[in-house]
Amino acid sequence: MRKLFKKIIKNSRSPEDGIFFEKITKILGFKPLNLRYYRKAFTHRSSNKQDDNGNPFNYERLEFLGDAMLGSVIAAHLYNEVPTGDEGYLTKMRSKIVSREHLNELGRDFNLIQFVESKVNPQHFGENIHGNIFEAFIGAIYLDRGFPFCEKFIYDKVIEPYVDIPKLEGKVISYKSLVIEWCQKEKKQFNFDVFDDTGIEEQKYFGVKLTIDQKIVAKGRATSKKKAEEKAAKRAYFALQEKIDKK
Amino acid sequence: MRKLFKKIIKNSRSPEDGIFFEKITKILGFKPLNLRYYRKAFTHRSSNKQDDNGNPFNYERLEFLGDAMLGSVIAAHLYNEVPTGDEGYLTKMRSKIVSREHLNELGRDFNLIQFVESKVNPQHFGENIHGNIFEAFIGAIYLDRGFPFCEKFIYDKVIEPYVDIPKLEGKVISYKSLVIEWCQKEKKQFNFDVFDDTGIEEQKYFGVKLTIDQKIVAKGRATSKKKAEEKAAKRAYFALQEKIDKK
Numbered sequence: 001m002r003k004l005f006k007k008i009i010k011n012s013r014s015p016e017d018g019i020f021f022e023k024i025t026k027i028l029g030f031k032p033l034n035l036r037y038y039r040k041a042f043t044h045r046s047s048n049k050q051d052d053n054g055n056p057f058n059y060e061r062l063e064f065l066g067d068a069m070l071g072s073v074i075a076a077h078l079y080n081e082v083p084t085g086d087e088g089y090l091t092k093m094r095s096k097i098v099s100r101e102h103l104n105e106l107g108r109d110f111n112l113i114q115f116v117e118s119k120v121n122p123q124h125f126g127e128n129i130h131g132n133i134f135e136a137f138i139g140a141i142y143l144d145r146g147f148p149f150c151e152k153f154i155y156d157k158v159i160e161p162y163v164d165i166p167k168l169e170g171k172v173i174s175y176k177s178l179v180i181e182w183c184q185k186e187k188k189q190f191n192f193d194v195f196d197d198t199g200i201e202e203q204k205y206f207g208v209k210l211t212i213d214q215k216i217v218a219k220g221r222a223t224s225k226k227k228a229e230e231k232a233a234k235r236a237y238f239a240l241q242e243k244i245d246k247k
Numbered sequence: 248m249r250k251l252f253k254k255i256i257k258n259s260r261s262p263e264d265g266i267f268f269e270k271i272t273k274i275l276g277f278k279p280l281n282l283r284y285y286r287k288a289f290t291h292r293s294s295n296k297q298d299d300n301g302n303p304f305n306y307e308r309l310e311f312l313g314d315a316m317l318g319s320v321i322a323a324h325l326y327n328e329v330p331t332g333d334e335g336y337l338t339k340m341r342s343k344i345v346s347r348e349h350l351n352e353l354g355r356d357f358n359l360i361q362f363v364e365s366k367v368n369p370q371h372f373g374e375n376i377h378g379n380i381f382e383a384f385i386g387a388i389y390l391d392r393g394f395p396f397c398e399k400f401i402y403d404k405v406i407e408p409y410v411d412i413p414k415l416e417g418k419v420i421s422y423k424s425l426v427i428e429w430c431q432k433e434k435k436q437f438n439f440d441v442f443d444d445t446g447i448e449e450q451k452y453f454g455v456k457l458t459i460d461q462k463i464v465a466k467g468r469a470t471s472k473k474k475a476e477e478k479a480a481k482r483a484y485f486a487l488q489e490k491i492d493k494k
Contacts, residue, residue, distance in 0.1 A: 055330050064337045068322035075315035076389065083302050090311045142323065147394050 020115070027110055028141065029156055030149060037062075037140035042133055044118035044125075059136035066138030069147070070098055073154040074163075081165060096168050103131030106158060109223050112137060164234070175233035179210070182240070188213050192229045196221070208232050267362070274357055275388065276403055277396060284309075284387035289380055291365035291372075306383035313385030316394070317345055320401040321410075328412060343415050350378030353405060356470050359384060411481070422480040426457070429487070435460050439476045443468070455479050 017035055024032050032038060041059050043049055049057035074097050078090050085093065096102070107113070107130030115133075116122040122129060142150040166172040176192075183190040189212070196207030208228035209219045217239060220231030264282055271279050279285055288306050290296055296304035321344050325337050332340065343349070354360070354377030362380075363369040369376060389397040413419040423439075430437040436459070443454030454468045455475035464486060467478030 053330065056333075060334045061326060061332070061337065064334045065322055065326045068319040072315040072319035075312055079308060079312045079386075079390075083300065085308070086303075087307045087311045090308065139326075147398070151394070 034144050037144045041136035041140040042115040046119040062136035062139035066135035069142050073151050107134035175237045179233045210236050281391050284391045288383035288387040289362040293366040309383035309386035313382035316389045320398050354381035422484045426480045457483050
């Protein structure tokens with residue numbers, strides 16, 4: 001049983017915790033209750049920390065937990081979303097979604113590495129550190145707020161912006177090219193313009209707007225210009241879906 | 248979003264459904280809301296059934312879902328239960344718990360095969376049918392009642408009676424032999440007696456009581472005499488734990 005009251009008491013914060021709390025809240029979209037889980041999710045074994053019982057205090061066990069939670073939420077999503085997909089299809093699609101590459105992308109996009117506590121420079125850990133701490137972060141959410149919040153985070157911040165079933169199926173390679181094709185066929189003028197370019201060095205954001213025949217049809221915001229264009233194109237594609245032949 | 252009201256309406260039952268409802272309620276320990284999920288969990292592909300949208304109506308997709316739910320609940324249990332276990336340990340222990348053999352045992356003990364709808368005699372499916380429909384059953388619980396009930400079922404009906412961490416670690420091979428050793432060392436008389444032997448042919452139950460020095464110290468009930476003895480011994484072991492040296 002989660003002892004909410006106890007947690008709130010424990011949750012009295014230092015100024016440093018205050019900044020951490022704000023940043024984590026922004027990523028989560030809701031408030032964390034016990035920051036200690038998130039601290040753990042970002043503590044590398046090289047820091048040699050231990051908890052009060054002398055057990056290692058680092059993210060490795062949380063990775064295991066986060067991986068399991070991610071697996072079950074993605075499984076339920078695919079089950080509901082693709083009623084025609086058999087067991088083999090569902091298994092394959094889930095592997096694609098939780099691939100090392102994709103988890104690394106997620107960790108990188110959330111810029112979780114800024115939080116890592118370690119004796120070694122985190123830049124030296126290689127690519128997989130991003131995916132590993134992303135999984136650990138999911139595990140921390142589960143421990144801190146339970147399954148429903150963990151599920152909500154995965155839906156809002158992972159599935160909605162990142163999981164694109166037609167693309168994963170290889171049916172749609174790029175929404176940008178679909179939109180361009182359609183514009184060319186329909187003899188419409190189009191433009192992808194970067195209108196925003198913000199964020200600190202380690203976490204840049206690009207805003208891109210897509211204009212078709214002088215009308216802004218969609219906007220996208222992401223950590224690279226290419227991704228932001230693709231997001232805008234995807235939104236435009238779904239907005240224009242009735243006009244564009246899916247085939 | 249689950250539409251509870253709609254489900255209750257849909258849930259009007261035939262007499263046959265009534266029996267199915269009672270049996271499922273007994274296994275679950277709570278009431279199912281929509282029997283259709285459970286029907287699906289027990290429908291073999293050989294029955295060639297389809298749902299209203301023309302999609303195959305059988306348990307194969309539910310297996311995928313149940314496997315994922317089982318995986319995440321067991322992961323959380325192990326994470327909390329064994330704070331000293333590293334990622335490798337947790338992964339290995341979970342594999343043992345959700346091994347094909349263990350899932351088959353669970354399916355068999357719940358006698359889920361009695362519900363199977365199929366064109367082929369279920370006896371011809373081989374051992375794995377038991378584990379497969381057990382996983383599908385877990386998937387059905389998730390769809391019917393959501394994660395908290397699914398979690399509750401797994402804790403109450405799988406983890407509590409079946410998951411024995413010291414045994415899985417290989418530290419305890421048999422509680423029966425631990426109890427016998429202790430009795431011999433302490434020069435105490437002991438007896439394992441079958442006092443009950445009930446159930447229909449396909450689902451027999453054995454009740455075993457363990458007597459030490461003319462006093463009944465524990466009882467066990469299971470689908471085989473050996474298992475019932477082990478259950479009784481395990482209970483006795485924990486009851487006598489202060490007296491028995493664990494080493």
